[in-house]
Amino acid sequence: MSIFRPTAAMRSAPGFPEFVAMIASMMALTALSIDVMLPALPQIESEFDVGGANNQQLVVTLYVLGFAAGQLFYGPLSDRFGRKPVLLGGLLLYAAASVMCMLAHTFELLLAARFLQGIANASPRIIAIAVVRDIYGGRRMAEVMSFVMMVFIIVPVIAPSIGGAFLMIGSWHLIFGALAVISLAVLVWTTLRLGETRPPESREPLSVAWLVKAFGETLSNRQTLGYTLAIGTIFGSMMSYINSAQQVFMEVYGAGAWFPVLFGAVAGALAVASFVNSRLVVRVGMRRLSHAALVGFTATAIVHLAVYFLLGPPSLWLFVILMAIGLFCFGFVMPNFNALAMEPMGHIAGTASSFVGAVMTGLAAALGWYVGQHYDGTIVPLVTGFAAFGIASLAIVAFTERGRLFGVGSGQ
Structure with a gap:
């Protein structure tokens, strides 16, 4: 159900298909910034002294940690100053950080620039979710x-192939140049077509006292906190996969040039799940779908x-x-858990989105790094992480729902 009446400035703004594509492009910068780099990790390792093959994963981990940290700021800023100025500022910073990555001549400088790139890219992610929450609520938001x-x-299906294509005509530096260009294209698109969804009368004052109150409210809400921790835990499995995928496919299975195709095939299961979820969530309910999918994810990992x-x-x-x-099941969990975490927080959507995103991403990055550092030439650390994180997430959800899983007694 819509909870926001578009302003006059938005009545000539994008229709629903373009709106979805625009929000998706804002969020896609995150996945692109990670997955397009995967084929380049061996080249980066050979160019710099990274101190061990597993440390090439720091190119991913530092970006994700910066992404987690950045999310704490953009939500409160967008609640105070509006969504659009904060979005455009973040996109400009992302383009600058991408150029810094492209020009880095040491591994340490590359990691520092990647951290800054992650901080910057938290802006479009936070603003994208806040804009959707400004306009929609409940099951409609999940849809x-x-x-x-x-x-x-x-x-993520096509990003490794894109990265591989860039490596065929140049080096890993070219990939970061392309990311800068893409971010500027998104900036121009949103500047011209996205209206402000946080009208001045709805904005909150930016003060330490208000931030403490807002973050305290998110921490004290059982549903928001519980599903945030559950998202972070299950997302740790995805970060484990992203960190280890290149090594598993190339070293364990000798996939060679087939790596981007195989990585894309696995990621394609997420796309199918998202499509099916969009068709079922309003009719079946967020809890029923996501809880059943979490059980399926955990069972698949145990079978593996x-x-x-x-x-x-x-x-x-x-x-x-x-x-x-496993990732097909994961595709039902993420959007619904995120919607459930955000559902009680409509009045402070930007700040709540910051909290949910920062905790989720920081927890997932730490768990993914831990699993990635234990890569030992087999799939055991990765699959064990999937099973452990699935069980832990299921336990958190059961506690949050007081043992009532699958929407029993909630209508969802």
């Missing part, structure tokens, strides 16, 4: 976010472990199939 995720998820220890290492194709099933 819209599913459409957004359906477009957004195309990026059982196959490894009882029958031996799975073949490449069995590994891809089991990972795709």
Whole structure:
């Protein structure tokens, strides 16, 4: 149900398809900034002294940590000054940080620039969700976010191939130049077509006391805090996969040039799940869908472990199939858990989105880094992480819902 009446400035703004595409492009910069780099990690490792093969993952981890930190600021700023100025400022900073990455001549400078790039890119992510929450609520928000995720998820499917294509005509530096250009294109698009969804009369004063009150409200809300921790835990499995995918496919399975294709095939399961979720969520309910999917995710990871220890290492194709099933389930969990976390926070959507995003991303980055650093030439650390994070997330949800899973007694 819409909770916001568009202003006169927005009545000539984008229709629903363009709105979804615009929000998806804002969020897609995050996935693109991570996944397009995966084929370049060995080249970066060979160019710089990274202190061990597993440390090449820091190119991903530092970006994600910056992304987590940045989310704490943009929500309160957008609640005070409006969505659009904060969005445009973040996109400009992202373009500048991308150029810094492109010109980095040491590994330390590259990591520092990646951290700044992550801080900057938190802006479009936070603003995208806040804009959707400004306009929609409840199941309708989950439906819209599913459409957004359906477009957004195309990026991790094709990003490694894009990165590989750039490496065929140049070096990893070229990838960062392309990211700068893309961010400027999104900036121009949103400048021309996106209206302000936070009218002046709805804006909150920016003060330490107000921030403490707003963050305290998100921390004290059982549903918001519980689902935020659950998202962060289950998202840790995705970060584990992103950190380890290049090593697993290239070193364990010798995929070679097939790596972008196989990575995209697994990620494609997320796109299918997002489409199915958008069709079912209003009719079935967020809780029923996401809780059942979380059980399916956890069960798949346990089966994967059982196959490894009882029958031996799975073949490449069995590994891809089991990972795709797990990420298909994951695709139902993320948009619905995010909507459930944000549902009680409509009056402070920007600040709440900052809190949810920062905790979720920071927790996921830490868990993903931990699993990635334990890569030992097998799939065991990765699959064990999937199972452990699935079980932990399920326990958090059960506690949050006081044992009533699948929407029992909630109508959702």
